[in-house]
Amino acid sequence: MPPRSPTSRDVARLASVSRTTVSYVLNNSDSGIAVSPATRKRVLDAARDLGYHPNAAARSLRSQKAGVVGLVTYASTMQMGANAFMPLVLDGVMSVLGGAGVKLIVEAAIPGQPDPCVGLARGGHVDALIVTGARPADNGLRVLHADGVPIVLWGMLAGSDLPFVDVDNVAAARMAVEHLLDLGHERIACITNAPPSNNSAAADRLLGYRTALESRGIVVDEVLVRRANYDEVSGFEAMRDLLAQTVRPTGVFVASDEVALGALKAARVIGVTVPDDLAIVGFDDLPIAPFVEPSLTTIRVPAREIGIVAARMIIAMMANGSIATSTTLATELIVRESSGTLRA
Amino acid sequence: MPPRSPTSRDVARLASVSRTTVSYVLNNSDSGIAVSPATRKRVLDAARDLGYHPNAAARSLRSQKAGVVGLVTYASTMQMGANAFMPLVLDGVMSVLGGAGVKLIVEAAIPGQPDPCVGLARGGHVDALIVTGARPADNGLRVLHADGVPIVLWGMLAGSDLPFVDVDNVAAARMAVEHLLDLGHERIACITNAPPSNNSAAADRLLGYRTALESRGIVVDEVLVRRANYDEVSGFEAMRDLLAQTVRPTGVFVASDEVALGALKAARVIGVTVPDDLAIVGFDDLPIAPFVEPSLTTIRVPAREIGIVAARMIIAMMANGSIATSTTLATELIVRESSGTLRA
DNA sequence: TTGTACGCGTTATCAT
DNA sequence: ATGATAACGCGTACAA
Numbered sequence: 054m055p056p057r058s059p060t061s062r063d064v065a066r067l068a069s070v071s072r073t074t075v076s077y078v079l080n081n082s083d084s085g086i087a088v089s090p091a092t093r094k095r096v097l098d099a100a101r102d103l104g105y106h107p108n109a110a111a112r113s114l115r116s117q118k119a120g121v122v123g124l125v126t127y128a129s130t131m132q133m134g135a136n137a138f139m140p141l142v143l144d145g146v147m148s149v150l151g152g153a154g155v156k157l158i159v160e161a162a163i164p165g166q167p168d169p170c171v172g173l174a175r176g177g178h179v180d181a182l183i184v185t186g187a188r189p190a191d192n193g194l195r196v197l198h199a200d201g202v203p204i205v206l207w208g209m210l211a212g213s214d215l216p217f218v219d220v221d222n223v224a225a226a227r228m229a230v231e232h233l234l235d236l237g238h239e240r241i242a243c244i245t246n247a248p249p250s251n252n253s254a255a256a257d258r259l260l261g262y263r264t265a266l267e268s269r270g271i272v273v274d275e276v277l278v279r280r281a282n283y284d285e286v287s288g289f290e291a292m293r294d295l296l297a298q299t300v301r302p303t304g305v306f307v308a309s310d311e312v313a314l315g316a317l318k319a320a321r322v323i324g325v326t327v328p329d330d331l332a333i334v335g336f337d338d339l340p341i342a343p344f345v346e347p348s349l350t351t352i353r354v355p356a357r358e359i360g361i362v363a364a365r366m367i368i369a370m371m372a373n374g375s376i377a378t379s380t381t382l383a384t385e386l387i388v389r390e391s392s393g394t395l396r397a
Numbered sequence: 398m399p400p401r402s403p404t405s406r407d408v409a410r411l412a413s414v415s416r417t418t419v420s421y422v423l424n425n426s427d428s429g430i431a432v433s434p435a436t437r438k439r440v441l442d443a444a445r446d447l448g449y450h451p452n453a454a455a456r457s458l459r460s461q462k463a464g465v466v467g468l469v470t471y472a473s474t475m476q477m478g479a480n481a482f483m484p485l486v487l488d489g490v491m492s493v494l495g496g497a498g499v500k501l502i503v504e505a506a507i508p509g510q511p512d513p514c515v516g517l518a519r520g521g522h523v524d525a526l527i528v529t530g531a532r533p534a535d536n537g538l539r540v541l542h543a544d545g546v547p548i549v550l551w552g553m554l555a556g557s558d559l560p561f562v563d564v565d566n567v568a569a570a571r572m573a574v575e576h577l578l579d580l581g582h583e584r585i586a587c588i589t590n591a592p593p594s595n596n597s598a599a600a601d602r603l604l605g606y607r608t609a610l611e612s613r614g615i616v617v618d619e620v621l622v623r624r625a626n627y628d629e630v631s632g633f634e635a636m637r638d639l640l641a642q643t644v645r646p647t648g649v650f651v652a653s654d655e656v657a658l659g660a661l662k663a664a665r666v667i668g669v670t671v672p673d674d675l676a677i678v679g680f681d682d683l684p685i686a687p688f689v690e691p692s693l694t695t696i697r698v699p700a701r702e703i704g705i706v707a708a709r710m711i712i713a714m715m716a717n718g719s720i721a722t723s724t725t726l727a728t729e730l731i732v733r734e735s736s737g738t739l740r741a
Numbered sequence: 742t743t744g745t746a747c748g749c750g751t752t753a754t755c756a757t
Numbered sequence: 758a759t760g761a762t763a764a765c766g767c768g769t770a771c772a773a
Contacts, residue, residue, distance in 0.1 A: 058519045060750055071760045078750055106519035111462070111750030113454035113767045121502070134701065136490030139483055144478030147505055156463070161491055165762065175402045175450035177502060177766095284686045311685075318688045324478050341655075344662045346690040350461045357478065362505060404766055415744045433742070455766030458749045521750095553759055745772075749767105757760075 057102040063107050066110070068092075075100070078106070081197070111158055113177065121156040122146075123179035125170050128186030128252060131285040132161050136311055137339050138356055141187075141206060144185060145360020153368050168193035175200045181367045183207065186252070190271035198275065203370035205363045209253050218362045225352045225384040226261025227268075229334040230306050232386055234269055236397030238304035238332060241266065242277035244291045244316060245308040258308040258336065277302055281312040288315025296323050296331075297313075298394055303396070304332040305359075310339040310351055317345065328393025335364045347390035355382050403447040412436075416727060419444070423451070457521065466502040466524035466711055468491075469514050472530030472596060473740020474627040480655055481683050482700055486551060490527060493632075497712050506530075513582065518546045527551065530596070535637050547714035549707045549721065549727045553597050558713075561707045562724045566598050569696045569728040570595035570605025571612075573678040574650050576694070576730055578613055581740030582648035582676060585610065586621035588635045591650040602652040602680065621646055625656040632659025640667050647740070648676040654683040654695055661735070666678075672737025681730055681734035691734035699726050 061079075065072045069350055070092060077098040078088055088096075099105075112120050124146060126132045126139070133139050143159070150157050158179055160169045164171065171193040174177045181203035187194055187210050198204050198215055206217035233241050243262040246255040263273050281287035288307065294318065307313035313335035317327060325331050327347055335342065335351035342349040359382060366377035400645065401661050406422075422432055422440040432440075443449075457463050462703060468490060470476045470483070477483050478640035482651045487503070494501050501600045502523055515537040517523045525547035529553050531538055532665065542548050542559055550561035577585050587606040594691040610617050624638055632651065640663065651657035657679035661671060671691055679695035683702060686693040706729065710721035 058521065061749080065712075072751080073753090073760060074758085077759090080752080082622060094759080104515075104519060106516055106521075108458070108750050109520045110454045110457035111524045112752080114452070115751045115753085119454070132488060134484040137484075137589050140478040140481075140484040142478075143484075143503070144476060147477065147503065151505060151507065156502050156504065156517075159487070159491065160500065161495060163495065171448070172450055173500075175448060176453045177402065177450075178453045203657055225549045234765075268402075285684060287707065289688070314685060314688045318690075320688060341658060341685060344633070346662075346665060406766080416767080417745080417769080418743060424768075436742080452766050455749090459750075459767045713771080743773085754763085755761090
């Protein structure tokens with residue numbers, strides 16, 4: 054059995070003061086109450102010598118604050134290991150939270166199981182939540198929000214007034230497709246991700262695709278719109294099906310880089326050369342994008358910054374009790390080889 | 398202000414019973430004490446109607462258990478977003494912990510800052526720790542272990558008796574290099590990762606490389622041993638330098654797939670064809686490995702299973718109070734295109 | 742079968 | 758400037 058960690062009582066005993074004084078010295082350092090420097094030093098030394106760490110449970114029980122933020126992923130496709138994007142966000146979140154001395158509990162929602170956010174918040178495990186992949190049907194979030202639990206969404210929740218951080222997916226997708234249009238392509242396909250009933254990001258990217266084409270007076274051929282499932286395999290299959298069409302597209306907008314990698318492979322296997330026979334634009338600008346063959350033209354999404362901003366918003370909400378204003382981060386078209394040059 | 402979450406007192410009131418009864422019904426369901434079915438139902442209904450969730454802090458304070466495991470990464474190169482491997486492990490950990498109703502706190506050690514493991518464990522934030530990238534110098538772990546805190550390492554800690562889960566990096570690397578030898582290569586280079594003072598995985602992979610060559614009577618040419626830094630860019634640079642040699646290698650063992658992707662790019666840029674001019678074997682078998690061009694021959698490391706096993710070991714240790722026995726997971730050589738065929 | 746009372750470690754209030 | 762005391766919400770030994 055572990056020798057129980059020292060308590061403030063132990064520190065008090067060693068420093069020959071009361072627990073109250075220990076508490077003052079350790080927390081209220083800048084409060085109105087003064088403590089004699091000698092006493093202060095004795096307490097500090099005692100705490101250090103004992104390796105004292107205040108008990109989280111007791112502190113939390115007393116203060117009614119957990120000092121912990123929850124990061125919850127809903128859609129399985131958004132989960133930690135499922136795609137290469139999420140970890141970058143997590144990294145950003147951790148850097149901000151760590152700096153603020155706030156802990157991070159990570160949890161994944163499992164379909165059919167009780168909403169983890171509710172348990173986390175109601176049980177006092179966390180003071181606030183960063184949520185991604187939530188669907189409108191998850192009204193647990195609404196209730197928590199109504200009750201004043203600070204919540205920040207990564208990605209918008211359709212028809213919700215929860216504060217979020219996101220990119221303008223419609224505009225970004227439009228930018229990607231317009232790049233292809235500007236290169237002279239007219240028959241442009243789209244591989245977007247299958248929305249888990251309604252992932253607004255996937256839907257918005259598709260919308261951006263449609264908007265771009267329509268703004269140039271091109272009618273969208275629905276046979277050119279395909280669904281993938283966030284990974285390479287599904288991208289491979291989508292592209293394979295696309296290239297089985299009698300009239301092949303000359304350009305493809307793929308709504309995520311990992312899927313694009315699978316698509317690239319399919320083209321290669323089929324004998325379609327990228328970018329000469331087929332121009333491809335991805336989405337995300339993952340670290341691998343510059344290194345795949347051919348290097349991937351894509352939309353840069355500031356993944357780590359998304360995490361940073363979300364965490365900052367949450368920290369602010371916890372401090373102020375206010376509701377942060379939603380943030381839309383900028384994307385950027387990164388032109389590399391896969392989109393090729395001006396079409397003859 | 399949030400309307401405070403309901404307490405067991407509220408449940409008791411609504412069900413017209415005492416708090417004790419509520420506690421019995423909710424926790425001790427299978428205890429010796431019996432509760433009348435009618436009462437039980439009243440309590441359950443009341444809890445459900447109120448959306449009651451036991452307060453984590455109070456429960457933890459009382460039980461002296463946090464119900465939380467900490468996942469701590471030390472080396473920055475091992476951090477969540479830094480490479481594509483860690484998220485897969487995290488995913489495995491989460492799946493096991495979630496099923497056991499145990500929460501997960503994720504934290505990254507920052508050089509120069511106090512060891513997060515100590516604060517996490519001593520402060521009672523967590524009951525146990527899963528640790529990766531720890532260096533022998535971090536003796537906080539030793540002390541915690543000596544005090545009976547359940548700890549599992551992912552990757553071995555040199556000269557430590559902490560239980561770990563890992564793969565046999567020496568054997569795996571040897572297998573990779575022997576594959577190249579079997580294909581008829583003799584001048585084989587190695588790009589391993591720069592150990593953060595002492596990452597045993599990196600060192601072991603290098604050792605496996607040396608062992609393989611020496612077992613065939615080949616003297617290692619130190620000019621063929623290069624260091625990368627876990628990412629594509631460093632892999633690119635390492636390969637570029639390698640190919641600047643007067644006598645180029647015909648095969649390269651790269652100690653991680655992401656680095657291999659960078660190396661692949663460098664070869665392409667320089668005009669060296671893989672696998673015809675240069676055979677490459679990677680390590681990890683990331684999801685992207687089959688999709689890069691050419692598809693990557695590599696060592697499969699069961700990333701998700703590493704997480705699963707580590708979590709299971711931790712759960713067992715928390716339950717038994719025992720010390721789990723270390724686990725070494727199997728690797729496998731996955732032959733794809735990048736290593737080419739038998740050399741003329 | 743159910744209720745009463747205590748303590749887990751902290752911090753805040755109130756005396757001294 | 759410092760110390761005694763109460764309360765946070767829960768679980769359980771004990772009494773009824």
